[in-house]
Amino acid sequence: EPEVTQTPSHQVTQMGQEVILRCVPISNHLYFYWYRQILGQKVEFLVSFYNNEISEKSEIFDDQFSVERPDGSNFTLKIRSTKLEDSAMYFCASRAFVQFFGPGTRLTVL
Amino acid sequence: KQEVTQIPAALSVPEGENLVLNCSFTDSAIYNLQWFRQDPGKGLTSLLLIQSSQREQTSGRLNASLDKSSGRSTLYIAASQPGDSATYLCAVNDQGGKLIFGQGTELSVKP
Numbered sequence: 025e026p027e028v029t030q031t032p033s034h035q036v037t038q039m040g041q042e043v044i045l046r047c048v049p050i051s052n053h054l055y056f057y058w059y060r061q062i063l064g065q066k067v068e069f070l071v072s073f074y075n076n077e078i079s080e081k082s083e084i085f086d087d088q089f090s091v092e093r094p095d096g097s098n099f100t101l102k103i104r105s106t107k108l109e110d111s112a113m114y115f116c117a118s119r120a121f122v123q124f125f126g127p128g129t130r131l132t133v134l
Numbered sequence: 135k136q137e138v139t140q141i142p143a144a145l146s147v148p149e150g151e152n153l154v155l156n157c158s159f160t161d162s163a164i165y166n167l168q169w170f171r172q173d174p175g176k177g178l179t180s181l182l183l184i185q186s187s188q189r190e191q192t193s194g195r196l197n198a199s200l201d202k203s204s205g206r207s208t209l210y211i212a213a214s215q216p217g218d219s220a221t222y223l224c225a226v227n228d229q230g231g232k233l234i235f236g237q238g239t240e241l242s243v244k245p
Contacts, residue, residue, distance in 0.1 A: 055231060057233075059233070067233075067235040068235070069233065069234065072231055079231070080231070080232060090188075115177060117167070122168070123180070125170075125177050125180075126177055
């Protein structure tokens with residue numbers, strides 16, 4: 025069964041460093057999403073992406089964040105200068121009709 | 135702004151009991167509603183999706199209902215098992231496609 029994959033499963037970084045989280049969506053899906061879940065809190069929408077551009081973004085998705093689909097299969101989330109409060113689980117999702125979620129990347133900012 | 139609330143926050147039941155998880159949302163202009171399961175430290179597994187025009191969906195021991203006009207959905211789990219222990223998340227899909235999640239109900243089924 026097709027699935028969304030994410031790498032790495034766990035990323036530890038120092039505050040101020042750049043991180044790139046990677047996702048491989050399901051191959052025939054056209055809509056892609058990033059969500060995050062801070063420990064003990066709700067899953068929050070970050071950004072949606074369609075036709076090689078951002079279709080919607082939340083207030084959380086400020087200038088420190090960017091997304092890219094560099095090669096037609098990967099979908100990446102970049103955080104330019106990480107803060108302590110960026111520590112969270114980051115989920116990628118893709119959909120044709122129903123959203124399918126990846127297993128997540130746990131980002132720890134020290 | 136759409137807000138999704140789930141009650142109760144946590145629930146502990148003995149094995150074999152039937153149970154109901156509740157979800158409410160403030161804006162009835164939704165495209166669909168999904169119920170997810172999340173195991174500790176893991177991703178989200180979609181359980182059921184109900185279109186805004188539907189009243190309920192069933193999958194095995196799970197039944198989800200939707201009353202869009204009142205902004206409510208319930209997830210009914212029949213004959214609960216210890217393997218059902220997880221956090222159950224309700225999420226509404228707005229017209230733009232993004233999901234807006236509730237905070238979840240943490241379910242523990244005791245053998």
